[in-house]
Each structure stands twice: as structure tokens, then as C-alpha cells.
Amino acid sequence: MVKAVTADYRYYNELPERGDFYREVIAGFSQHPRRIPPKYFYDEEGSRLFESICEQPEYYPTRTEIALLERYAGEVGALVGSGCYLVEPGSGSCEKARLLLDALRPAAYVPMDISCEHLRAAAAGIAADYPWLDVHAVCADITREVSLSFIPEQAKPVMFYPGSSIGNFDPDDAVEFLACLAQIAGPGGGLLIGVDLKKDHAILHDAYNDASGVTAAFNLNLLQRVNRELQADFNIDAFEHFAAYNSVAGRVEMHLISTRKQTVNIDGHRFAFNAGDSIHTENSYKYTQDEFCVLAQQAGFASCAVWTDADRLFSLHFLRVR
Ligand SMILES: C[S@@+](CC[C@H](N)C(=O)[O-])C[C@H]1O[C@@H](n2cnc3c(N)ncnc32)[C@H](O)[C@@H]1O
Numbered sequence: 193m194v195k196a197v198t199a200d201y202r203y204y205n206e207l208p209e210r211g212d213f214y215r216e217v218i219a220g221f222s223q224h225p226r227r228i229p230p231k232y233f234y235d236e237e238g239s240r241l242f243e244s245i246c247e248q249p250e251y252y253p254t255r256t257e258i259a260l261l262e263r264y265a266g267e268v269g270a271l272v273g274s275g276c277y278l279v280e281p282g283s284g285s286c287e288k289a290r291l292l293l294d295a296l297r298p299a300a301y302v303p304m305d306i307s308c309e310h311l312r313a314a315a316a317g318i319a320a321d322y323p324w325l326d327v328h329a330v331c332a333d334i335t336r337e338v339s340l341s342f343i344p345e346q347a348k349p350v351m352f353y354p355g356s357s358i359g360n361f362d363p364d365d366a367v368e369f370l371a372c373l374a375q376i377a378g379p380g381g382g383l384l385i386g387v388d389l390k391k392d393h394a395i396l397h398d399a400y401n402d403a404s405g406v407t408a409a410f411n412l413n414l415l416q417r418v419n420r421e422l423q424a425d426f427n428i429d430a431f432e433h434f435a436a437y438n439s440v441a442g443r444v445e446m447h448l449i450s451t452r453k454q455t456v457n458i459d460g461h462r463f464a465f466n467a468g469d470s471i472h473t474e475n476s477y478k479y480t481q482d483e484f485c486v487l488a489q490q491a492g493f494a495s496c497a498v499w500t501d502a503d504r505l506f507s508l509h510f511l512r513v514r
Pocket residue numbers: 230231234239242281282283284285286288304305306307332333334335354355356357
């Protein structure tokens with residue numbers, strides 16, 4: 193859990209004042225099926241629920257990736273060298289970065305996240321626990337252009353993108369996003385990225401349908417957020433969490449399914465739902481090791497090292513900009 197600790201770190205807020213939430217929800221609801229981009233899961237409550245998902249016994253990705261980082265931090269350190277700027281888009285609790293800081297001894301750590309209060313608490317915790325480290329926390333939407341002008345020209349940015357968050361992008365968009373990371377890292381710069389592997393569908397199904405219902409609460413919190421922030425009147429009890437692996441597309445899809453015929457009002461816009469109608473809230477693409485290497489290559493990276501666990505559940509790639 194993130195502790196609220198007061199300590200010294202720099203904070204930059206790059207989110208637009210009014211935000212894009214309203215515009216993107218209304219635009220997403222004019223598509224078929226309706227959709228809301230997954231970045232909107234992460235208000236304060238969503239970030240808290242995500243951390244709880246990571247602790248569920250069915251949710252293997254977090255503990256598997258942590259074990260890989262603990263085991264291979266020294267090898268990553270040898271590839272990266274000391275004194276880099278470690279830049280982490282979608283940093284969440286920053287817990288995984290902690291596993292690298294001693295091995296990498298970066299000059300600065302740059303956590304970036306759309307969930308501002310959660311980011312601030314996590315950055316303050318890092319600054320308190322690593323007094324030798326410069327911490328620059330950037331609240332931003334990483335799918336938009338973000339200025340990191342405080343990074344000195346001669347600095348070596350190394351990107352860190354764990355949690356298989358790359359799986360939330362459709363493959364073409366993933367290549368585009370990876371190319372942006374390559375641009376920040378610059379020629380010869382590095383990217384350490386965690387990527388969930390294709391596997392037995394039952395393991396995937398359970399991971400996104402935990403018995404305690406935390407993933408369901410996380411998914412449904414999106415509608416609560418729309419109610420809170422966009423003056424909507426979703427009846428949360430009239431929607432159900434649905435998550436399943438789509439083997440043709442190679443992704444776990446999450447949806448919210450209307451359990452009855454109903455009309456929802458969002459700030460004056462009315463949307464009719466029949467029983468069974470879906471709001472598509474997230475894709476989590478799964479890749480084989482080779483499939484991901486192809487995407488990374490298309491984005492301008494060369495593969496340097498890949499580590500996986502013995503059960504081949506999860507992969508950790510170190511890539512260099514070609
Ligand atoms: C799946 S969680 C992963 C958190 C952490 N990196 C980990 O591996 O446990 C995704 C994180 O990315 C953040 N996030 C999602 N979309 C974002 C966006 N477009 N811009 C910035 N942060 C985003 C969320 O707030 C959340 O903290």
C-alpha cells in the first residue's frame with residue numbers, strides 16, 4: 193500500500209485542467225460496442241482497488257514479475273550502468289522500481305502516472321526512503337505528448353514499463369507507444385518492460401475473475417466514477433463485470449454488461465441499453481516472447497535480454513534503441 197509520507201520531491205502536473213474524461217466517454221458511447229478507455233479506471237479508488245487486485249491469489253502477474261525483478265536486478269544493473277534517469281510511465285505504487293534502485297543507482301527517478309494523488313504519495317515514499325535520489329513525479333496522460341524538459345540533455349534516460357501495461361494497447365498502438373518510449377530514451381537508451389505471456393486460458397480467466405470480486409469492483413468503479421465526475425445516473429447494480437480470453441485476438445477483454453433494459457443519463461445525454469449490451473472497458477493483450485520481440489523491433493528496439501519464470505507465466509525484456 194502507498195503510505196502518505198512528506199518528503200522532498202519535484203512535482204509536475206501535465207494533465208489538462210478540465211481533462212478529457214467527459215469528451216472521451218461521450219465519444220466512446222457513440223461507438224458500437226460502447227467503450228471507455230482503461231486509463232479512466234484510475235481515480236484514487238481505482239488505484240486502491242488495483243493494488244488490491246495485485247494481492248489476489250489468482251492474480252499471478254504482479255508476484256511473478258516481482259520475483260523476476262528481485263532475481264535479475266543485478267543483471268539489469270550490469271546492462272544499464274549507474275547514473276541513468278529511470279523513467280517509469282504508469283508507475284502506480286512505485287513498488288517495482290524499489291527493486292531496481294539499489295542495483296541501478298540512478299541519478300534520478302521519474303515516476304509518471306495519471307492518478308495524481310496516488311502518484312504523489314508513492315513519490316513521497318520513494319523520496320523518504322532513498323534520500324540520495326532525485327525524484328521528479330509527473331502527473332500526466334502518457335498517451336499524450338508529455339514534456340520531460342527537466343531531464344538534462346546529457347542524461348541517459350532508461351525507461352521502465354512493468355505490469356504488462358503495454359497489453360492495454362492494440363498492437364499497432366503498442367508499436368507507436370513503444371516508439372515514443374524509444375524517442376525519450378534516445379539512441380542506445382534502454383527499456384525494461386514486463387510483458388504477460390500467452391498461457392492456459394483457465395489461468396487467465398481466474399486472474400481476471402478473482403473469487404473475492406476485487407476485479408469486478410475495479411471494473412464497476414468506472415461507472416461510479418462517471419456518476420461522481422460527470423453527473424451521470426448509472427445504476428451500478430444493473431451492470432455486471434465480465435472478463436474472458438478472446439483467443440482469436442490474443443487478449444483478455446473486460447466488459448460491463450447491462451443486466452436489463454435501461455436508460456442512462458450522462459450530463460444531459462441519454463443512452464439506451466438492452467439486457468446483454470456491453471461497455472468494453474479494457475483489453476489485455478498477451479504475447480509470446482517472439483511476438484513481443486517483433487513489436488519491439490518495429491518500434492526501433494533491439495532485444496538484449498529476456499527473463500521468464502520457470503512456469504513461463506510472465507516475461508521481462510531489456511531492449512535497447514537501435
Ligand atoms: C496496470 S497499473 C500498473 C501499475 C504499476 N506499473 C505496476 O506494474 O504494478 C497501470 C498504471 O498506469 C497508470 N495509467 C494508466 N493509463 C495511464 C495513462 N494514459 N497515463 C498515465 N498513467 C496511466 C494507472 O494509474 C496505473 O497506476
